[in-house]
Amino acid sequence: MKTKPINLLCIALTILLGSWSNNTIAQNSKSYDSYENIEFKMTKIQEPKIPNNTVNIKDFGAINGGYVLNTKAFADAIDAVSKKGGGKVIIPPGIWLTGPIILKSNIELHAETGALIKFSTDKSLYPIIQTSFEGLNTWRCISPIYGKNLENIAFTGNGVWDGSGEVWRQVKKSKLTESQWKKVIASGGILNDKKESWYPSETFMKASVGADQNVRLDLKTKEEFEAIHDFLRPVMVSIQNSKRVLFDGPVFQNSPAWNIHPLMVEDLIVRNVTVRNPWYSQNGDGLDVESCKNVLVENSSFDVGDDAICIKSGKDKDGRERGVPCENIIVKNNIVYHGHGGVTVGSEMSGGVKNLHVSNCTFMGTDVGLRFKSNRGRGGVVENIFISDIFMTDIPSQAISFNLYYGGKSIEETLAEGDTKIKNQVVAVNEETPQFKNISIKNITIKGAQQAVFLQGLPEMNLQNIELSNLIITADKGFSIIDANGIKITNVKLDIKNPTVFEIYNGKNMTLKDIEFNSTSPKAVSIDGAASEKIELVSSKKTEYAKKTTISEAVSKGAVKL
Numbered sequence: 001m002k003t004k005p006i007n008l009l010c011i012a013l014t015i016l017l018g019s020w021s022n023n024t025i026a027q028n029s030k031s032y033d034s035y036e037n038i039e040f041k042m043t044k045i046q047e048p049k050i051p052n053n054t055v056n057i058k059d060f061g062a063i064n065g066g067y068v069l070n071t072k073a074f075a076d077a078i079d080a081v082s083k084k085g086g087g088k089v090i091i092p093p094g095i096w097l098t099g100p101i102i103l104k105s106n107i108e109l110h111a112e113t114g115a116l117i118k119f120s121t122d123k124s125l126y127p128i129i130q131t132s133f134e135g136l137n138t139w140r141c142i143s144p145i146y147g148k149n150l151e152n153i154a155f156t157g158n159g160v161w162d163g164s165g166e167v168w169r170q171v172k173k174s175k176l177t178e179s180q181w182k183k184v185i186a187s188g189g190i191l192n193d194k195k196e197s198w199y200p201s202e203t204f205m206k207a208s209v210g211a212d213q214n215v216r217l218d219l220k221t222k223e224e225f226e227a228i229h230d231f232l233r234p235v236m237v238s239i240q241n242s243k244r245v246l247f248d249g250p251v252f253q254n255s256p257a258w259n260i261h262p263l264m265v266e267d268l269i270v271r272n273v274t275v276r277n278p279w280y281s282q283n284g285d286g287l288d289v290e291s292c293k294n295v296l297v298e299n300s301s302f303d304v305g306d307d308a309i310c311i312k313s314g315k316d317k318d319g320r321e322r323g324v325p326c327e328n329i330i331v332k333n334n335i336v337y338h339g340h341g342g343v344t345v346g347s348e349m350s351g352g353v354k355n356l357h358v359s360n361c362t363f364m365g366t367d368v369g370l371r372f373k374s375n376r377g378r379g380g381v382v383e384n385i386f387i388s389d390i391f392m393t394d395i396p397s398q399a400i401s402f403n404l405y406y407g408g409k410s411i412e413e414t415l416a417e418g419d420t421k422i423k424n425q426v427v428a429v430n431e432e433t434p435q436f437k438n439i440s441i442k443n444i445t446i447k448g449a450q451q452a453v454f455l456q457g458l459p460e461m462n463l464q465n466i467e468l469s470n471l472i473i474t475a476d477k478g479f480s481i482i483d484a485n486g487i488k489i490t491n492v493k494l495d496i497k498n499p500t501v502f503e504i505y506n507g508k509n510m511t512l513k514d515i516e517f518n519s520t521s522p523k524a525v526s527i528d529g530a531a532s533e534k535i536e537l538v539s540s541k542k543t544e545y546a547k548k549t550t551i552s553e554a555v556s557k558g559a560v561k562l
Contacts (some may be wrong), residue, residue: 033141111159135315319350
């Protein structure tokens with residue numbers, strides 16, 4: 001009898017604490033607004049509407065263990081729930097081997113904690129289809145997860161989706177340890193003549209000769225592409241021309257090429273996901289958002305072999321003819337570890353990119369932090385970009401990079417080859433000329449980088465109206481600014497090893513204000529280029545430019561105001 005009051009008290013306290021906890025969670029969720037402080041008009045993104053029907057792949061004969069192919073079980077489960085108007089397909093804990101999964105509308109694939117979906121290494125299970133890859137119209141093997149012309153698709157749960165990319169990708173010896181290299185060789189495949197690169201097959205190696213960024217532009221027919229089937233490695237998740245797509249919770253890893261590739265998707269949400277690829281994986285991008293409208297990418301983690309969060313809109317003529325920009329995009333609260341770029345725009349941006357907000361992201365050891373890239377031939381306009389509250393550590397190359405001479409290599413490779421010389425040959429402006437303009441980057445902390453900021457436009461189409469403010473930077477090199485118009489840099493604290501902090505070549509309508517740096521060199525600021533004009537260096541008590549600026553004879557008199 002005496003225990004009853006105690007038990008009742010415990011129950012009451014439990015209910016009270018639970019209620020308090022739930023209220024606290026609710027309050028915290030209310031205090032975080034994904035759409036707060038967005039600089040452009042952005043309607044709330046619609047989430048998928050999934051009917052309340054549920055099936056389990058085990059009920060359709062799926063066998064755990066990773067040794068029985070469950071392609072039919074996945075297809076039958078999707079068909080069964082689809083016939084009811086849609087619903088949830090549960091993938092329980094276990095190892096589930098499967099071939100390609102073809103999506104249908106109104107489907108949620110829920111991978112429970114402990115579930116590992118492993119895609120088959122048998123390439124014959126992946127027929128080639130007409131699709132888009134690297135921004136070009138081409139033929140590729142069908143993706144392990146594929147859907148087109150759909151509505152209401154969701155990937156939920158905390159399970160793992162593994163693309164078995166190791167059997168698809170070329171691997172360079174220089175990127176592996178000795179033991180890793182021996183393991184790769186032992187798996188089969190073939191080495192090139194120099195024994196420095198491994199290919200999954202001889203067909204792959206021969207097909208790679210003459211390819212443009214993994215695409216064979218010289219081949220036209222399905223039969224011609226079929227002959228190089230092994231070379232046509234797919235992106236892992238391909239969802240095209242669809243509406244209301246959600247990724248929430250799972251791990252996506254080890255993709256044959258890019259990991260997640262939404263193409264022409266309207267109302268896309270990617271949150272709480274983990275995206276992983278080996279750091280040495282060729283073209284092992286994390287998330288490639290291409291020609292999409294109304295996008296939210298938040299609270300996710302990326303550790304990949306190429307660019308992590310990529311914004312694209314098609315390449316060259318194919319991208320311009322599609323003419324679908326990537327627009328209305330929010331990227332918030334993400335972490336990037338290894339990758340060639342933390343958040344990247346381009347290089348395939350021929351359809352344009354506009355209205356992009358990036359904030360509160362952390363890049364740790366990422367090759368480049370904020371990366372903008374393009375080349376002559378692309379066309380397209382990148383504009384209305386707003387970036388703030390970015391934190392970077394240990395960046396091996398350029399923390400902030402704008403490069404309109406992108407040639408397909410990582411910045412580390414470009415630096416190693418010494419291909420950073422100023423290019424100044426002017427060509428005519430036409431539909432193939434890319435433009436980057438109206439970009440704000442503020443509240444940035446960079447603790448360790450090979451170079452702080454690299455801005456290089458084209459002489460015939462300068463970078464235009466880029467504002468950088470409230471920066472705290474520790475780096476080996478400072479700023480390189482080439483062929484840029486309307487650059488404003490304010491409130492910056494720099495700790496730079498190189499005595500030259502600012503290198504300016506053909507800068508126009510440029511202002512440096514409230515800049516603090518440690519160099520006492522008379523070449524702390526170096527200005528060159530006959531096209532330089534209207535450059536204003538506003539001195540302060542901490543930075544007097546008169547004794548720290550060198551102006552080339554090529555610069556016209558009066559072009560620089562100290």
